[in-house]
Amino acid sequence: MEENKIVFKVKEQEQGLKLKEYLKKIQRFSGRLIRGAALSGRIEIDNKRVKLNHVLKSGDVICFNLIKEESQNIGAEKMDIEVVYEDRDIIVVNKKPGIVVHPTRSYPSGTLANGLIYYFQKSGENCIVRLVSRLDMDTSGLIIVAKNQFAHMCLSRDMKSEDFEKSYIAVIHGKMKEGQGIIDLPIYRPEGDDIRRIVDKRGQRSITHYKVIEEFKHDQLLKLILKTGRTHQIRVHLSYLGHPLYGDTLYGIEGDNRYINRQALHAYRLKFPHPRGNKILELETDIPEDISHLIKEIK
Structure with missing residues (x-):
């Protein structure tokens, strides 16, 4: 073909x-x-x-x-997957909170990858799951998956270009000093800790752009654009500045689940060059219901 x-x-x-x-x-x-x-x-x-x-x-x-025989040790599981965009090279899905992206020792099944394998098989496509972007278990939003090695190579290569942009919305405790700015703080993984990250001069340079898009009584809704992609980058940066995300029990306030049961972080927009022809794709999703509920409660 x-x-x-x-x-x-x-x-x-x-x-x-x-x-x-x-x-x-x-x-x-x-x-x-x-x-x-x-x-x-x-x-x-x-x-x-x-x-x-x-x-x-x-x-x-x-x-x-582009076609080659390949397999992946991931079981197919029927799952409700919200497809935002799809063609012969890529699929972009809107991940729900509480879903792990890829099987791990702690989560060997029930992951987005398991659902995608089922989706590909049902569609008659001989694809494995090649993740271009990832999200934490309790972060919702857009994830890009390449359907072939060529698409994965192109997207991975272009992630550092100006044409590749990942945008998030987040609800924070308190208010930033400035309406917009750049957070440029190194992020480090302490020895012996596989999960938590900290701001530390020994870490890798990490850059987050932010802009306040809505003011509440005591808090704010932010738009954030990642210029680097460190683990937990947004959560670590905002917590360090004294403005943790609502619902973030790892980097924020213990027991902070009165209005939302996960960190109020959603990957709502993607902009990136398509692997074939370099057409710029721009995709967006709506604010999830649980974050909308949180906003109503704290206004």
């Missing part, structure tokens, strides 16, 4: 390059993707399989087959 292939035509200024050079430098493919496709004979020029040292001529038509 043509949709499972990517086709390139070699330009005059690109002739003389070896196939491997062309795919790596011109098309920005990863070495892993190139090697795997070459070993399984999934690269053709003018309908003939070629080796990576093949020297290209102007007008050569390169056909890169």
Whole structure:
């Protein structure tokens, strides 16, 4: 099927390059993707399989087959999945709170990945779950999953570009000093602690942009954009500044579950270049019911 292939035509200024050079430098493919496709004979020029040292001529038509046999040790489980966007390369879903993204020792089943495997099988797609983005168990919102190795490579590569933007909304205790700003504080994982993170100079640089979008009597609703993707980044940054998220019992106030039973954090918007053609996709979701309820209670 043509949709499972990517086709390139070699330009005059690109002739003389070896196939491997062309795919790596011109098309920005990863070495892993190139090697795997070459070993399984999934690269053709003018309908003939070629080796990576093949020297290209102007007008050569390169056909890169994306389909390969692969499996994943994740059981299929029927699950209610809210699909926000889907095509041949990616699926974007709106994760509910309380759902773990991928099986772990503590959560071997009932995860989003289990539900996606069932969804792919029911749709007749031979896909494994390639997570491009992740969310904490009790954070809701948009998650990107690649359907093939090519899409995963492109999205992972482009995550640091200006065209890739992950936006969140959060309800915080108290009020920020400024209406908008940048939080630039290093985040560190203390030795012996697999879960909790802290602000510490030994940590990795972590940058969060924020803007107040609604004022309440004592608290605020923030929009936040991650410029780095550290574990628990938003929760750690806001807690350190003295404005923990409502419902965040790990970094906030113990027993803070009067109005909401999880941290009031929702990944509501994604902007990113599509793997095929670099069209910019912009996707949004509504505020979840539990966060809307919280806002009504604290206004």
